[in-house]
Amino acid sequence: MSPRQKMINLMYLVLMAMLALNVSSDVLNGFSLVSDSLNKSTRNASHVNDGIYTTFEEQMKNNPAKVKQWYDKAQYVRNISDSLYNLAEELKVAIVKKSDGEKGDVNNIKNREDLEASTQIMLAPGTGRGKELYKAINSFRERIVKMVTDKEKREIITSNLSTEIPAKGLLLGKESWQEYMFENMPTAAAVTLLTKLQSDVRYAEGEVLHNLISNVDVKDIRVNQLNAYVIPSSQTVVQGGRFSAQIIMAAVDTTRRPTIYIGGQQIKSDRGLYETVCNRTGDFTLNGFIEMLNGSGEKIKREFSQKYTVVAPSATVSADIMNVLYAGYDNPMSVSVPGFPSNKLHVSMTGGSLTQNGDGHYIARPTTPGGEAVITVSAQNEGRTQEMGKFTFRIRKLPDPTAYIGYATEGGEEHFTGGSLSKQILMNTEGIGAAIDDGLLNIAFRVNSFEMLLFDAMGNAVPYKSNGAKFSDQQKAQMRGLARNKRLFIRDIHATGPDGIERTLKNPMEVIIK
Numbered sequence: 260m261s262p263r264q265k266m267i268n269l270m271y272l273v274l275m276a277m278l279a280l281n282v283s284s285d286v287l288n289g290f291s292l293v294s295d296s297l298n299k300s301t302r303n304a305s306h307v308n309d310g311i312y313t314t315f316e317e318q319m320k321n322n323p324a325k326v327k328q329w330y331d332k333a334q335y336v337r338n339i340s341d342s343l344y345n346l347a348e349e350l351k352v353a354i355v356k357k358s359d360g361e362k363g364d365v366n367n368i369k370n371r372e373d374l375e376a377s378t379q380i381m382l383a384p385g386t387g388r389g390k391e392l393y394k395a396i397n398s399f400r401e402r403i404v405k406m407v408t409d410k411e412k413r414e415i416i417t418s419n420l421s422t423e424i425p426a427k428g429l430l431l432g433k434e435s436w437q438e439y440m441f442e443n444m445p446t447a448a449a450v451t452l453l454t455k456l457q458s459d460v461r462y463a464e465g466e467v468l469h470n471l472i473s474n475v476d477v478k479d480i481r482v483n484q485l486n487a488y489v490i491p492s493s494q495t496v497v498q499g500g501r502f503s504a505q506i507i508m509a510a511v512d513t514t515r516r517p518t519i520y521i522g523g524q525q526i527k528s529d530r531g532l533y534e535t536v537c538n539r540t541g542d543f544t545l546n547g548f549i550e551m552l553n554g555s556g557e558k559i560k561r562e563f564s565q566k567y568t569v570v571a572p573s574a575t576v577s578a579d580i581m582n583v584l585y586a587g588y589d590n591p592m593s594v595s596v597p598g599f600p601s602n603k604l605h606v607s608m609t610g611g612s613l614t615q616n617g618d619g620h621y622i623a624r625p626t627t628p629g630g631e632a633v634i635t636v637s638a639q640n641e642g643r644t645q646e647m648g649k650f651t652f653r654i655r656k657l658p659d660p661t662a663y664i665g666y667a668t669e670g671g672e673e674h675f676t677g678g679s680l681s682k683q684i685l686m687n688t689e690g691i692g693a694a695i696d697d698g699l700l701n702i703a704f705r706v707n708s709f710e711m712l713l714f715d716a717m718g719n720a721v722p723y724k725s726n727g728a729k730f731s732d733q734q735k736a737q738m739r740g741l742a743r744n745k746r747l748f749i750r751d752i753h754a755t756g757p758d759g760i761e762r763t764l765k766n767p768m769e770v771i772i773k
Contacts, residue, residue, distance in 0.1 A: 297451070297454045339402055344460045373445065377441045381437055400417060400421075416459075420463065519548075520549075591616070596647050601618050608623060629655075635649050658695060678769070686735070691706055704755060707753040745772045747772075
């Protein structure tokens with residue numbers, strides 16, 4: 260309490276003590292002085308409280324979503340305070356009119372020493388309003404102290420609005436608080452008691468209002484949510500490089516969004532999201548400012564600047580074997596985009612099918628030789644799909660394979676394609692094979708048929724046909740009768756590759772028996 264309030268309370272106690280001794284004219288004048296002082300304090304408190312209510316009204320207009328809960332509580336405090344305050348005023352008027360008549364004036368009491376008026380108004384059987392006031396004070400005190408957070412202030416309010424009978428009152432035989440306060444009490448003293456009650460009501464009201472208004476932003480910008488943000492120097496990092504980022508705790512107000520201007524134009528986003536399509540490469544700077552109203556309606560402006568770089572989209576697509584694609588064949592491919600993991604890529608192909616075969620690896624299978632296959636690579640970049648490049652490959656037919664006679668050696672299987680060959684090895688083989696095996700490709704073909712050409716004793720060429728990759732019994736019998744340095748030729752070889760195309764091999768295989 261202020262020193263002035265403490266002095267008023269002390270004077271009130273002194274005058275009550277003097278009243279117990281003798282109700283003189285001087286004592287009654289003292290009550291009038293105390294009442295006047297209390298009225299002045301009450302008016303000052305009411306003025307301060309009205310100012311807070313006005314602030315609430317302004318804040319409610321500026322930001323109803325945030326202020327409403329505190330505004331509603333302030334209105335509740337106003338209603339219960341005015342209710343008790345008006346009841347005390349009503350009782351003051353009733354007591355004065357009982358003492359001075361219907362024209363009685365609370366501010367100019369004639370019969371200040373009248374001991375009957377307060378007793379009849381407050382304690383008359385059936386019509387006395389003392390119990391009503393007692394209940395009203397208790398109800399107000401219980402509700403108002405729950406809204407005060409400071410412990411000392413709660414104790415002051417509880418003490419000021421106490422309805423307990425002091426020990427002195429019990430000794431005098433007073434059975435209730437209202438009897439102790441108003442029985443045989445001079446009109447001037449009763450009015451002073453009720454005026455003090457009004458002052459205590461306004462004090463308690465003010466304490467709650469100051470506590471409520473502290474929850475609403477006035478000059479500063481208050482927030483209701485804290486979020487963690489990571490601001491990287493770059494979202495793309497090359498393997499082996501450094502990832503650097505600034506990690507901050509940012510405070511936001513979800514009930515009031517700032518206004519953002521970039522390049523003089525306001526962006527239309529309720530969450531502060533800005534997007535633009537970057538059609539040119541190079542270094543750029545994003546400049547702008549943010550505006551926001553504080554609690555008093557004043558604009559707060561903050562400028563910002565952010566540099567960024569736009570680079571041309573790039574991707575890498577390579578054939579694992581060579582720079583052409585073979586029709587009807589599973590061509591292994593590798594696809595990558597610097598700065599993007601493979602799971603963020605979308606790869607498609609025209610002129611055939613494309614199947615993923617592991618991390619960054621694909622199988623391309625073109626269909627028609629002589630045409631072109633176009634592989635398109637796109638990447639998921641910041642929530643949208645961006646094309647990173649198109650790559651064109653010529654489609655060719657698989658080259659013809661080379662026929663061979665396969666036989667086992669200590670180091671593995673050997674492919675004989677022509678020249679001198681032991682008769683024992685030749686007789687131990689089942690037939691011939693065909694494959695592309697040039698160091699780049701290793702593709703097996705299926706032999707459908709072939710012809711073996713031998714020369715008889717007269718020098719005539721005699722052909723022997725085989726319908727498959729194996730030597731026929733007739734061919735085996737002819738090879739068994741060959742002498743050393745004799746020759747045979749394997750020709751007219753028909754083979755089918757993985758592309759499903761059957762071809763006739765042009766070059767015959769010459770075998771010289773040694």
